[in-house]
Amino acid sequence: MQPYRPKTTIEQWRILQAVVDRGGYAHAAQQLNKSQSSLNHAVAKLQQVLGVQLLEVRGRKACLTDIGEVMLRRSRQLTQTITELEQLAENLNEGWEPHIRMVVEMVFDRTPILTLLQEFEKQSRGSRLIIEDSVLTGTKQHIQEQSADLVITHQLPKGYIGEPIGEYQLELVCHPSHPLAQLERAVTQDELTQHLQVVISDTAPKPDETEGWLRSEQRWTVSHFDEALRLVLGGLGFCWLPPHVSGAAIRNGTLRKLELEGSSHRRGSLYLVLPKGEKAGPCARMLAQILLQGLQQPPGSQHLQPVPVAKVGTGL
Known part of the structure; x- marks a missing residue:
């Protein structure tokens, strides 16, 4: 033919x-x-x-x-x-990347970056963006192994620096009918260990289980906060959830926020990291600059201006 x-x-x-x-x-x-x-x-x-x-x-x-x-x-x-x-x-x-990989810690609320990603799409020259969820040790390994172009993380491995872009928070929650919700006082750590904990699986092949929110010997492991929320709403155990996941359920009364003795919530800083440093490509640096410009500016400030690639630095 x-x-x-x-x-x-x-x-x-x-x-x-x-x-x-x-x-x-x-x-x-x-x-x-x-x-x-x-x-x-x-x-x-x-x-x-x-x-x-x-x-x-x-x-x-x-x-x-x-x-x-x-x-x-x-x-x-x-x-x-x-x-x-x-x-x-x-x-x-010119060295412009055909695709870039952004790894994002699950505790990070993605809502504020939606408009920033729209701005990136306009300037991306057709580069494909891969967004990957990550948790705990898995996030650190992406930085250490330089297997991602950008990483949003709440913990920086030794020897790496990042730009602060905000904070994360985790709240201890359970179903209103759960035994922990019936206590009229703060819950102790020992009382928590007597109940089922729903945890998010570490995305690293060999996770460090001494870190994060792993506490109870009785625990069920899921791959995402959405699944954890479904289980807790079903009355199965307690979980540490970020407000952007649990907030609506707490407000409508289908979830109860618990007070833990000595700590009502967990809070920490979030950082944007370019794991490859000076070797980061121009598209990755442009996306990093767009995110920093949008996440670090005060609320109500003016809209983003197009980012000249030549002016995007790698000092993250």
């Missing part, structure tokens, strides 16, 4: 688009810096090889036929793809 050989060229479709967009051959010729006769010939040739009429002249204006409208719409997808492909080759030649 013979391979299909296109009858038309990208240049012919671009000329057709220019003629339509500029309202005629004369203005299109000025835009493309070509002669009007060459544009007439290109469109005529395009119609000839396709066997359909794309344009018809009405007065002094070239107008699309019904078939032409369909073909023009599809041609824009084609030329846009070619433009993006050529831009990608240029970006890769």
Whole structure:
């Protein structure tokens, strides 16, 4: 079977688009810096090889036929793809990453970064963003092994620095019918160990179980806070949950917040880290700068400005 050989060229479709967009051959010729006769010939040739009429002249204006409208719409997808492909080759030649990996500790509330990611998408030049959830030792290992381009973490491994971007908080919660919720005082650590604890699994292959919120010998392990919330809402055990996960249930009374003797909640700082340091690529540095600019600015401040890549530093 013979391979299909296109009858038309990208240049012919671009000329057709220019003629339509500029309202005629004369203005299109000025835009493309070509002669009007060459544009007439290109469109005529395009119609000839396709066997359909794309344009018809009405007065002094070239107008699309019904078939032409369909073909023009599809041609824009084609030329846009070619433009993006050529831009990608240029970006890769300049060291622009085809994809970047951002690892995010689960205690971090993602809501504030949604608008920041929208800004990144506008400037990303088509780079793909991979966002991966991580917990405890797993987050530290991504930093130490430089297996991610950006990391949002609440604990910095020795020898690494990060930019502070806020705080996290964990609250001790259970179902209102749970025995711990019936106590009219703060719960002791010993009392906690007598009940089932729902914990989030450490994402490291060999987790350090001396860290984090692992306390009770009786525990069920899940992979995400959402699953932990479902279990606790079902009356199964207690759990340390961040307010962005448990807040609505606490407010409507389907969860009870417990007071722990000596500590009503757990709180700490969150950091943005570029594990690869000076070796971080320009796209990763741009995303880091967008996140820092948005997360560190005071509430109610002005919208983000486009980030010049040349000015993005790696001093995280």
